[in-house]
Amino acid sequence: MDISLLSELNKDRAARRAAILVTEMTDGRQRLVRKSDVFSADPLAEELAKRFRSGKSGMITGENGEVFLNVSLPAPRLVVIGAVHISQALVPMAEIAGLDVTVIDPRTAFATDDRFPGSTLKAEWPEDVLKDTPLDAFTAVAAVTHDPKIDDFPLMEALKTGCFYVGALGSRKTHGKRLERFTDAGLAPELFDRIDAPIGLDIGAASPEEIAVAVLGAIIKALRTAPGAAA
């Protein structure tokens, strides 16, 4: 591989841009196709689009023989809104499962390094953090503060940016009120079904730790079974 091509690919990966490295097996020629590129005129356009959706790398037969498509999708990320008890269990489990985790909570009494040792922790408002690191389709959002002032904005952003999982803590009644606020804020009601509320798989979770398991299970289910999942 040409070092400049490798460097370009690494830049795309660092910037969380989906890309496919195309290798002609017959002569070793290579090129990089980004999901954001207009590649409809590419002889492999259909296959490239399919691979961006499935995330699966593989060998295909092109016009001139075998072609290897190595798909590079951004690593799945989890943004947890709320440095609460549930998050203290959710964060290490999600990290072990391979998710790149960020915890956001503007309440400095909650967002302390003692409570989240070694984790990426932002003691700031979600509005401010998401300006610098926007949400995307390869990100899951779990909002667990119970406080609309903190949870509402990132949840609405998660729906607008097509996050692969959007979970919100709260009873059905709390969630009903939340949807009223989202409607008032002008959010399209057809997006509401994408919210996992009450949050997590229905496993009868009774403690914060068990709720964390239910939430992680729901995130993995969304990651691995949703159409176009970031596999």
Add this chain to the structure above:
Amino acid sequence: MTATETISIPDVLKTAENWRGSGRSVALATVVETWGSAPRPVGSHLVIDAEGNFEGSVSGGCVEGAVVSEAIDVIETGKPTTLEFGVADETAWRVGLSCGGRIRVYVEPVS
């Protein structure tokens, strides 16, 4: 050790770029096809330098040794090559996959 440290996975493509950037001769091995119960998925990488240092994996340990020695040849000749490993392969007695799967590995110089 924190949870973050326990799960830190080496970024093989970044390593390949860094090694090359520091003047080392480098080859990149990539799993391009698998059959049966292959231990590492298609797209997995192993980066190798001319001294036989490597990072990453293409098989979880079964055939890395053979890939490394082939990669050193690739670095010398500058020509990519494709390797196949599996129990059905004639080299199985030497470097077979104990899981019973088969893999095809593309080895290319980074130049």
